[in-house]
Every structure is written in structure tokens, then in C-alpha cells.
Amino acid sequence: ELYSLHVNGTTHDVADAWVGESLLFVLRERLGLLGSKGACEQGECGSCSVLVDGELVCSCLVLAASAVGQAIVTIEGIAPHGSPSDVQRAFVECGAVQCGFCTPGLIMATHSLLEHTSDPSDLEVREALSGNICRCTGYGRIVEAVQRVALWRSIEP
Amino acid sequence: MSQTSSTTAGTTTRDTTVRGGLGDSPSRPDGMVKAQGAFAFAGDLSADGFLWGATLRSPHPYARIRNIDLSAAWKIDGVAAVITADDVPGKPTYGLISQDQPVFATDVVRYIGEPVAAVAADHPETCRRALEAIVVDYEVLPGLFDPEQAIDGSVAPIHPDGNVIRHQRIITGDQSLVGEVVVEGTYQLGMQDQAFLGLEAALAMPDPGGAGVELFVATQWLHEDRGQIAACLNLAPEKVRITLGGVGGAFGAREDISLQVHTCLLALHTSRPVRIAYSREESFLGHVHRHPATVWMRHHATARGEVQRIEARIVLDGGAYASTSSAVLLNAITHLQGPYKCANATIDGYATRTNNLPCGAMRGFGVVQACFAHEAQMDKLAVACGMDPLDVRLINAMETGDVMLTGQVMENVAPVAECIRRVAALPLPDAPVGGRDGDPLDLPGGAGLTADPSHVRRGIGWGVAMKNLMYSEAFDDYATARCRLADGVASLKFASVEVGQGFVVLAQQIARSVLGVDDVVLEPIDTSIGSAGSTSASRQTWMGGGAIDGACRLVRERLFEHVGAQHDIEPVRLAIEGHDVVDTMGTLRIPVRVASQGLVLEETFEHHHRPTEELDENGHGNCHTAFAFVAHRAVVDVDPELGLVKVVQVATAQDVGRALNPLSVLGQIEGGIAQGLGLAVMEELIFTDGRLRNGSFTDYLLPTMLDMPPVVATLIEQPDPMAPLGAKGVGEPPTISSTPAIVAAIRDATGRDLTRVPVRPADICLP
DSSP states (O other), X not given: OEEEEEETTEEEEEESOOTTOBHHHIIIIISOOXXXXXXXXSSXXXXXXXXXXXXXXXXXXXXXXXXXXXXXXXXXXXXXXXXXXXXHHHHHHHTOOSSXXXXXXXXXXXXXHHHHOSSOOHHHHHHHXXXXXXXXXXXXXXXXXXXXXXXXXHHOO | OTTSOEEEOOOTTOOOSSTTOTTSOOOOTTHHHHHTTXXXXXXXXXXXXXXXXXXXXXXXXXXXXXXXXXXXXXXXXXXXXXXXXXGOOSOSEEOSSSOOEESSOXXXXXXXXXXXXXXXXXXXXXXXXXXXXOEEEEEEOOXXXXXXXXXXXXXXXXXXXXXXXXXEEXXXXXXXXXXXXXXXXXXXXXXXXXXXXXXXXXXXXXXXXXXXXXXXXXXXXXXXXXXXXXXXXXXXXXXXEEEEOBOOOOTTTTSSOSSHHHHHHHHHHHTSOEEEEOOHHHHXXXXXXXXXXXXXXXXXXXXXXXXXXXEEXXXXXXXXXXXXXXXXXXXXXXXXXXXXXXXXXXXXXXXXXXXXXXXXOOTTTTHHHHHHXXXXXXXXXXXXXXXXXXXXXXXXXXXXXXXXXXXXXXXXXXXXXHHXXXXXXXXXXXXXXTOSTTOGGGSXXXXXXXXXXXXXXXEEEEEEEEEEESOOTTOOOOEEEEEEEETTEEXXXXXXXXXXXOHHHHHHHHHHHHHOOSOEEEXXXXXTSOOOOOSOTTOTTTHHHHHHHHHHHHHHHHHHHHHHHHHTOOGGGEEEETTEEEEXXXXXXXXXXXXXXXXXXXXXXXXOOOOOOOOOTTSOSOOOSEEEEEEEEEEEEEETTTTEEEEEEEEEEEEOSSOSSHHHHHHHHHHHXXXXXXXXXXXXXXXXXXXXXXXXXXXXXXXXXXXXXXXXXXXXXXXXXXXXXXXXXXXXXXXXXXXXXXXXXXXXXXXXXXXXXXXOHHHHHOO
């Protein structure tokens, strides 16, 4: 059995996989894309967030085989290789990264938020990112990082 | 911007001569790789030809094992190993303080989730089917779930070591003193989970012929793991080589053995690499938790609010195995006085064994339980004396030189009164009661649109705490580090575990400031150097930092000797200024890069803290190493009809000694407060007869970005002469008194007693 997934602009064949495998499992264990993290397997923590056809989803809740034909973007594909995105730079500069396990999911969610809302209030940031659990930071530096990106983009759109 | 957190830090101790040195907040070296998803966490590690491992766990809280039939599991295609206690070649048990916990249960299981067997197979799904195929014949026994029954002796011992893990009292001063004012209460805390995001994971690689094993694991203390693993495997410690796998948070939950021995055993049995990765559900069962507690306290005071005597009884439920319960109890009873002067006490403490989940280390380590009780009592005392809650704390505030109830003298910088005054001076939130601009997201209950803004009440509460730093009771938790300087580049080797707190950036900062270098290479964190002790007890900055500082200073001495010999200058005249070696009494100035050209200077240093003592039977002894202090103020909005709470702001003033990396300190403060908030209003593992009812992230509630308010923080920087870098540990204090501050604020808004955390809606609206 064989199916193909379109991830970060590249088509990957997935061979001999059990059809019950989640998109998260296939990304990590079959395609070697380890940036998406699993922490709850219930769609509660957002660590596994990826974009599927532009929509932010928890990849632990999506069957890999159901994502055939859709454009999947993971943390590995959110910025050109070797050149971090503004969101990634702001997270590092602002102290929004501690253990870093939630970070890839939060970066995906932040990119998604700022695509739709370029100048969010703090409350809008908190609402938009409330599906992403961080246990280390208490979120203060993350809000700061998101607002820094919004500011950067308003200066140099 | 009013909702954005802010912090004010002293700048007097900042090293401005080297970019990225002490006092600066350089970006952490692992920051970008983590933001890019390229950082290798323990669960990301793999090896050619690896097998998946999985663990069979007891479904009963207390049962005798009559028989285990593995035959059906062996028959499943893809299964490579099925092991039980019979396959443990060495010591059958492990444990941090006493080795009372079986690698696999033998005759008896003592909690739901206790490991009974393990399998290795080609796919997680094969593992799951193999575990299902193992048939264990249990004789279910009546369980012990009530800690009081563990104490009163009414139940036969559930473990050869008995049902009381530790009983310790503190008897000090006048035992009959009765105050003009007496306040009393009983307080309870539920069981909290550390809930780190990066689930337990390990990869074990067997040596050829089973002569040894290499383990990559997310842990808090590599060398302690190694000792326990080696004993169970019947290998010499040096045959067990451990490298830190990336750690996705810890908070105490990785101090005990979980999957380490199982992973190594499966690898040695199959002669293949084995990975074990827990699910969230398994993680809740697979690590120790914060002790649930019941604390009775009675304070005797003068009419002016001066505390004269405390009476207390605290019971911590340690669950089925000892873990660190005896040390948690020590912390609890020795911190029941709080950061307040007191000369007389009658304190009785128990850590019990039951058939509940084992409890051990979690951020705050016994002090969380003590502080929730003593801070509620201070508020009661204020009411009884007709005083302001801050004034009653200020007149009792501990100072350097005070004698604690154990007889130990407070020798640290102790700015308790300053913490209180500084937090009180921080700005209150400008958000109106009931939310900003009528946005329902700002209301208690949030987008549920349930709270009526006109019914919302605001409350303010306070919490103040003292926390011991480093290990206690005669334990020498030393730390080792090696520094090497070659051609202007420093490299550091240590086994201090990075769990997310930012030790890796601090290590670089220390080397930059001491040696005047820019480039600091960090070698892998593993057991090929001496122990650094655990990343816990707010101790790595002091201990691991002290070791790095010491190693770098030794290297600097060697450099000065070399430069001195070359230029005929007494080395003692030389110093580092910026990136240069300079003669403080002359004109010589050479860049470190040039001065160290062609040299390889390497030194290793062990940092030991001062010795401590065990408590005697009356609870006397110099048992603690050092202390830090903190004060919190919480502002909450409450809908009293629905029992909904929104924490609007938490302000804090924290005694940090010296902020070596202010951004990291703020991260610890905000993150710690979030965990304190969780305990105050939502986090609790719920049990029925030892059975966990909410072991998932759907049911165990954690603070989200909407639950966590902005934090206003001020750092009190009074470098502590006892600390190698003047800096106190900052990780635990934020978690400790934030909880009582939030609960006090809810009491202020509702008038309810609220003697239990987490505060549930029914506690507010249906008293």
C-alpha cells in the first residue's frame, strides 16, 4: 500500500504504513520531520500544530491518509532553510523559548494568527494562542514576541 | 500596553564590559534551534534497527500477583522481548532516598499504574497488542487510601517498610504559651501534576555482548540515574553511560526513575536499540506528583499581631513508594513558620504510604503546602487583630540573624520586609472590574458568556514565602565543571541538566565574564564528567554556576601565570577587562585571544555548599543550606454566583540576590506564577480509591494564555555573600506564594473561607 503526502512543497511517498497512523506520527516517524511535537494526543496542547491547506490543525487529530492531496506545512517549512522567520527570531529574542517543546506549535499558531490579524490586541493574541499550552513561560514573553512581530511587520510590511 | 507584563531590575551588578556576560540577557544558545523545530528532544531520538518498548501497568491499587502468563504475548509477530521482575539481573528495586520501589512488581502491586512487565516490538501498535496479551492473575486486596489510617496503625503495612515513610516533629520553646490572639484553621491541597510538555522518553543502545549500555534520556540528574540504573542492571556504574536527551520541562517529575531501567533492560535483552515514549495518560501514572496535604495550624500572637507560637500538624500523602517524601516533609515542617519570626512551636509532620500514586518532587517541594497554610493564617491573624494584612506580615518579617524554629540562624540576605513593601508599591491593574470594554473574554468564565459584568466582584490578596535552596540534611549535592581555554575560545563541560530554565546560556555568560571571551562552546551534557547534582531545589545557578565559575577562575589563574611569566609581571597584578588581560599596575594590555594563542588551559572544579545537619528528634539542627524570599499580590475578578474566577494581575517582588540574566529570571517568575495559579484555581489529579479519573490534558486543566494574567515583577538585588555569584536560585519561589495570594484575593472578593486548593466553582458559590 502506498499514499503520498505533500509536505513543505515536496511530495513524500508513505509506504506500508498502518492506516490508523496520525499525521503527527507519519510526519515524525516515517518522514523524519521531528519538529512537530506530541504532548497530549488529544488536540488540547497545540504542540503538533501544522497547516493543512492553510488551516491550523492539530496533526495528532488528523489521520495521515486523510491528508492526501492537501498542502501540509510544518515548522520545518515555515521559513526558508537557514533563514529563520520573523516569528522565530522574535520568540528567541523575547525569551519566549524555555524548554522549547511547545515552541514549534506556537510559532505555527502565531504565523497563522498574524496572517489573519496583523495588529492584534493582547487579548486577541491570548485568545488566538489559547489552544497552545506552554508549561514553562507563563506566556508573558510569548505575548511580547507576538506583539514584536506585529510591530516589525507594521514598520516593514 | 497596560496589559503587558513589565519588570524592573537593578542594574548595578551588570557586567557591561563583555557582551553577553553576567547581568546581560543574551539569547540562549539553544533558542533558535528550538524555534526551528530542530532541537533533539529525548522523544526525537532514534537509531537504526530500533525497537519500541512499552510497559504493562497494574489496573489495581493493591493486589497480590498470583501468576503472570507471557506466552500469548511472545507469539505475536514482531515481538522481540517480554520481560518481568524475573529478568532484572541486579537490585530489584530503586528509589532516590530509600530503594523501596520495584523495577517490576513481584508479588504485590501497590498503585494503579505500577509497572508489571515490559515488551519490545517493531511498532507501537504491536507493543499495545502484546501488552493486552499478557495475562496477570491478580488477587485484589483492600486498598489503603486514607493517610490517617496509615498513621493510626489500623491497617496492616502495605509495604515491608511500613505505612509511615517519615514522622518528624519540631518542639521548640514554650509548649504551653497561649497568645492573646489565637487563630486556627485546617487547609488542604490536592495533588498537582508537573505536566511538563515533553513526555518521558528514552533511547537505550546496548554494548556488544551486553557489557554495558548507553542511554539517552530526559532527566534531571544524570549521575543519580546512573547509580540506580547500574544497580538494577548489575553493571558497574561506568558501564552505564548517560547522555541528556533534550528535556521538555521537568519541574521535579524527572528526578525519579521512570522508564530508565525498563528501556535499558529491553535493549540488553534484545541486543538492539530500544525507544520508550510515554503517552500523556501513561505519564500521569509514570512519574511522582506534588503531595496532597492536610495542614492544621494554630497561631498564638499578641494583640498587636506578633506571632509568639505556632502549633501545627501536617500530613503529606506519599502514595505507594517513598521517593523523596521524607525530604518533602522536612521542607514542609521547617517552612511552616513562613518568612516570619517565631520562637515557640509544636509541629508534627507525617509522610504516609498509601495505595495512591507515588508523590515526590514538584517545584516548591513541601513549601507550597506549608505556605498555603501559613499565609491563610496570617490573613486570619490580621482580621483577628484588626490589622492590615501587610502590616501583620511586616511586623513579623524575618531578618538576617533571626533564629528559626529549628535553631538554625538565618544567615542569608533576608529582605522579607522589602519584598512586601516593594510588591505593595507596584501598580494595580487599570482594567476595570468586569472586563475591558465589555469584552466577554475579559470576564470570569471568558467566552462562555456566562458571567454578568454587573455581578463581578474584585478581590486583592497577598502571599509571602521563604524557600530553602539546595539540598538539606547533611546531603553534599556538589557540582562539577571543566573549563578549557584555547586560542581565545572557552569550552565548558558539565553534567548540569538543562530542562528549559536556561542554564546553558548562564554557563556561557559566566565564562565570558570571568575569561573575557566571546565564544563559549558547550560540550554534551553527559556522565563523562563528575556529577552536577540535580536540576532541582533552585540549586543549579548556585551549584552548577559555582562550579563553572570556579573552573573558569582556575583557568584564568593559569592564563595570568603564563602572561606574567612572559612579561615578567606578578600574576596577581593581572586582571580581565573586557576582552583583554591587563596589568592593573602598569600599561600591559593583551587581548585574551592573543594571550591564549597556542595554549590549552584546562581545569576542573567541584563546588560544594556548606555542610548541613540532620534534624534531631525534636526537629533541631542546621538542616538547610540557604534561603530565598518572595512576595506576591494577586488581583482577581470573581462571579460569585457561578463560582468563576479570572486572575487579573499578579505582582511580585522577589529576592534574587543578583539577576545574572534578567530575562531568564523573568521567565522563571512568570512560569512559576502560572503553576501557582494552576494549583490555586484549576489543577488537581482526582482519584476514586486510587484510580486516577482525569489523566489527560482534556480533563486535567492547565492554565492557558487566557487564564494567565500579566505579571508585574520587581527584582530585589542584594547579592548574597554566601552565593558563588551572589545570585540566589529563582525557580521555586514564584510558584510558592502565588497560590495563597490568589486564594486570598478570591476570599477578599467573596468572603468565603476557601481552605482548599484548587478552589472549585462549588467552593465559591455553594459553600
